[in-house]
Amino acid sequence: KPYKNINVTYSGYNGKNGQKGHEFIELDGTVPTTLTMKAFGYKSGYATVNYSWTGKENCTPPTSGSGNFQQNIKKNDTTLVGQIPKNINNVKINLTSEEDIDIQLFGEDGTAIARWKPAGLMSGANEQNIEYHNMRITWSGYNGTNGNKGYEYINIEGNTTEVLTMKVFGYELGEATVTYSWGEDNNSNLSEKKLFHILNRFSYGANTELLADVNAKGGIDNWLTDQLENQQTTFVSEGTDVAQDKRDNYFATKQGLQKVFPLIRPLHSKYQVQAVMASFWFNHFNTYGKQLHTEMAEDDDNYFFNALGNFRTLLSISAKSSAMSDYLDGFENTAGHLNENYSREIMELHTLGVENYNQPNGYTHEDIIALARIFTGWSYKKLRGAENLYRYKWKNRKRNGNGSYNFKNFYKNKVFTFQSSKHDNGTKLFLGKSYSNGGINEGEEALNILAYHPHTARFICRKLAHKFVSDTPTQETLDSCIQTFTTHKYSDNQIAKVLENLSQSKEFTSLENYQSKVKDTQEYLLSIARILELDATKVDGNETKGRSNSIGGLLNGHSGQGFWKKEAPTGWGEVSSVWNRIDTTVNRLKTIKLLLSSNKYKKLSLLDFFTSKNLTNSTKVLDFLLPIMTSGFYTQADKEKAQEILCGNTEPCVLRENKLYQLVEYLASSAEFNMQ
DSSP states (O other), rough: EEEETEEEEEEOOOOOTTTOOOOOEEEOOOSSOOOOOOOSSSSOOOOOOOOOOOOOOOOOOSSSSEEEEEEEETTTOOOEEEOOOOOOOOEEEEEEEOOOEEEEETTOOOOOOOOOTOOSSSSSSOOEEOOOOOEEEEOOOOOOOTTTTTEEEEEEEEESOEEEEEEESSSSSSEEEEEEEEEEEEEETHHHHHHHHHHHSSSSOOOOOHHHHHHTHHHHHHHHHHHSSSSSSSOOOOSSHHHHHHHHHHHTTTTTGGGGGGHHHHHHOOHHHHHHHHHHHHHHHHOOOTTTTHOOOOOOOOHHTTTTTTTHHHHHHHHHHHHHHHHHTTOOTTTBBOOOHHHHHHIISSSSOGGTTTTTTOOOOOHHHHHHHHHTEEEEEEEESGOOOOEEEEEEEEEEETOOEEEEEOOOEEEEOOOOSSSOOSSEEETEEEEEETHHHHHHHHHHHHTTOOOHHHHHHHHHHHHHTOSSOHHHHHHHHHHHHHHHTTTTTTTHHHHHHHSSSSSHHHHGGGSSSSHHHHHHHHHHHHTTTOOOOOBBBBOOOOOGSSHHHHHHHHHSOTTOOOOSSSSSSOOOGTOOOOHHHHHHHHHHHHHHHOOOOOOOOOHHHHHHHOOOOOOHHHHHHHHHHHTTTTOOHHHHHHHHHHTTTTTTOOOOHHHHHHHHHHHHHHHHHHHO
């Protein structure tokens, strides 16, 4: 393939049936610009990349640059990270690992400048300084202890006087992450990266409206504070909130409701942190049922209005949910006929955590049985009639003889009730406390014990840290979160305080934490839909139909991670390993292609969209798309590649629909857009 007066020869991966495979890229000619190498994992595994070139004498390196390395390191193995050029300054090298892995620096002649053991010119775990060939080098050893995440760094002051080589050595088996940079403007767009780091974690993705809101609030920190402090706690009047209006005016069939309804707030709500947390709580207290969509819509509202509130309130919403009662058979749990499903899951998945089963200060099977007895009589009753009509426009579409349709209201037909006649009034011993003849108050007290239990604080903080901070949060992050969760356990803004704590943690704000998590599929697809400002309810401009043929129907029906569609009570996972899979990646790309090209879901004119945003030439389009779709992590080479896709060899560049499709699809397939 020709590229800018050089010839590029490359191959695909040739490994089969578990055998080692190889790929190569060769460039013939003088490279006219900076090129960037990246590796993408269709499966998890160990990759070795070797690269070399023949350069011109006295070649001038870029004045600034950066790179990153992430790989599983075998015990007692040394692995090449990369090289630092000659004649550059302000070099910073950082290593992060859960295990004892050493970052090493070698001179041009192979001299060990910085490594721990065997001893080089520097040794020891504390910070040390050394002068080496007119370079001032500062170095630290690994500081992780007792299984906690640790760090090392190497900093070089002054110009490098020779080419330096970075390697890592594994004293233990584990994964190493190394980031390195040089030059005075290493982080010239650090504020941009911080902006997208926060928006990626605390919203469903940036778009022009959200970026304008951030600017209006005076910056990303003020925006996040405003989101945490000013919440929507009830239904609002028409014209106040776009997302609420769309839910109120959407004509949904009972069966088709879940294909559109739960995507409206993620796509359209100005309360983005609440929308993220409402989905988190729905997933945490997961329910599933093909005939429970009206009940699940009510739960969705309740979780949204209380998303940043008090955990005890959220636990009660779940415990009294008719959808939960139906899903985990709580309505069948009566005196003399126990059903332990809910009492098991509320401790295992909602509060204490399964890791505390049969552990000191944990819970036992006897506690599960006792809690099931306490919850006997917690059920629902069925009501039919206009007095029980829920807020939204459930419509049962029936075809008339003339080809038109009429619509019959669906009524919310299940509401919580306590059936005292079915309650077990005998003596129970639950988590060390005795209960008898307490009626519904027994269950309320049991919810208090679970909500305020230390194991619950630890369990919820770990899930929230997985969601917002890291797949492997440090003990410092968790301890601070637990303290905040416990201190505010009676507060009506408990969860907002916890999220504030996590967002200000050293781990969350560290540059090494940016782009460290894989988006789940909902986050991935919703973020592209938000960038393009797609509507969850419209099909060809018609809001009275929708369902499968809407944008929301596409995302929910083809994503592999539909809202309200997880059958197992565990809900969807929060850590990257769940989503970093070849089948997930392929499915995402197929869905993006459908989203951009299929008339079935609505003919999307990207040209019209960019024109409406006054992005009328290639420079404006790239200045908009590159930062928002790479979270600020792009190079000049990335920009040149994007320019080539958008414009080809045409001068002047003319924006065309098919080229815009190709560019958006290309950026959507990038590692940067899949990460957050």
